[in-house]
Amino acid sequence: MESMVEENGSTVDPLSQGSQSGDAAPAIATSVQSLSRSQHHLVASTSIVQLTLPLSGTTQVQSVIQPNQQSVIQTATNIQPVALSKANVILVSKPNSVIQTTQGSLQTLQVVETGSDDSFSDEESPKKRRDILTRRPSYRKILNDLGGGEIAEGRLPPLESSSECDSNVDSEVSSHSLHYQTAYTGHGVVVEDAARKRELRLLKNREAARECRRKKKEYIKCLENRVAVLENRNQTLIDELKSLKELYQQKTD
DNA sequence: ATGCTATGCCGTCAAAGTAC
DNA sequence: GTACTTTGACGGCATAGCAT
Numbered sequence: 307m308e309s310m311v312e313e314n315g316s317t318v319d320p321l322s323q324g325s326q327s328g329d330a331a332p333a334i335a336t337s338v339q340s341l342s343r344s345q346h347h348l349v350a351s352t353s354i355v356q357l358t359l360p361l362s363g364t365t366q367v368q369s370v371i372q373p374n375q376q377s378v379i380q381t382a383t384n385i386q387p388v389a390l391s392k393a394n395v396i397l398v399s400k401p402n403s404v405i406q407t408t409q410g411s412l413q414t415l416q417v418v419e420t421g422s423d424d425s426f427s428d429e430e431s432p433k434k435r436r437d438i439l440t441r442r443p444s445y446r447k448i449l450n451d452l453g454g455g456e457i458a459e460g461r462l463p464p465l466e467s468s469s470e471c472d473s474n475v476d477s478e479v480s481s482h483s484l485h486y487q488t489a490y491t492g493h494g495v496v497v498e499d500a501a502r503k504r505e506l507r508l509l510k511n512r513e514a515a516r517e518c519r520r521k522k523k524e525y526i527k528c529l530e531n532r533v534a535v536l537e538n539r540n541q542t543l544i545d546e547l548k549s550l551k552e553l554y555q556q557k558t559d
Numbered sequence: 560a561t562g563c564t565a566t567g568c569c570g571t572c573a574a575a576g577t578a579c
Numbered sequence: 580g581t582a583c584t585t586t587g588a589c590g591g592c593a594t595a596g597c598a599t
Contacts, residue, residue, distance in 0.1 A: 507583090508570080508571070510583085510584085511570080511571070511572085511584090511585095512569085512570060512571080514584065514585060514586080515569075515570070515571080515585090515586080516568095516569085517585090518585065518586050518587090519568080519569085519586095521585095521586090522586085
């Protein structure tokens with residue numbers, strides 16, 4: 307199921323078939339939220355161009371996000387129209403692939419081939435599910451594989467909320483430190499130190515969870531965008547096929 | 560108005576990955 | 580080996596929409 311037409315930017319994608327534009331994106335968005343992280347993951351700020359995603363377990367579909375047209379890629383911080391040129395089109399045809407544009411902004415896409423979560427029965431415990439599921443590599447790992455780890459942080463879209471949160475964290479942490487520095491002596495110090503460490507850990511994890519959710523949302527937006535693009539392409543191909551058929555009919559008559 | 564359901568966000572835990 | 584980071588899972592809470 308690797309149907310793909312490159313010449314005129316038209317692609318037939320099974321993902322698009324049977325669905326009308328307008329309905330599909332929300333449906334995908336809903337389903338994406340229940341995706342296992344082992345299925346596929348993506349960190350991107352702007353233009354994801356070509357990708358291969360595993361569908362229904364074993365099948366893979368190559369797809370293109372408008373390499374020769376204007377593509378709108380939404381980011382978490384803003385909605386950013388991105389004009390895609392051939393220069394930053396990179397085809398990803400294997401799992402665990404990473405794509406990166408030739409231009410400034412870094413885009414990383416990882417596609418992990420796994421079984422579907424549907425393979426787990428209801429009786430199986432979450433623990434067992436966790437044991438079975440393979441964890442996907444982290445963003446850092448992906449970037450290290452790229453050999454560009456040092457640009458990781460800088461290239462991610464700056465977050466207004468993030469910076470605000472960071473300052474909040476700093477102030478919260480320092481206030482906690484002040485609080486615990488005036489704590490007891492003797493055994494009390496140990497207890498308070500443990501409590502302070504726990505507070506700090508919770509605080510950091512709180513922030514990490516926020517960031518993780520932000521990335522996830524970004525990923526979902528990219529997928530939604532992909533759906534929209536593929537639907538467009540599918541319609542283009544259908545129209546093209548129709549006109550070719552008519553042309554052929556006229557010649558044979 | 561009330562109850563129900565769906566949805567979204569958040570904090571926390573746990574486990575795997577990563578850095579040192 | 581250990582501390583730190585990342586992220587799925589889970590439960591709680593708030594809100595919106597709908598049916599009664």
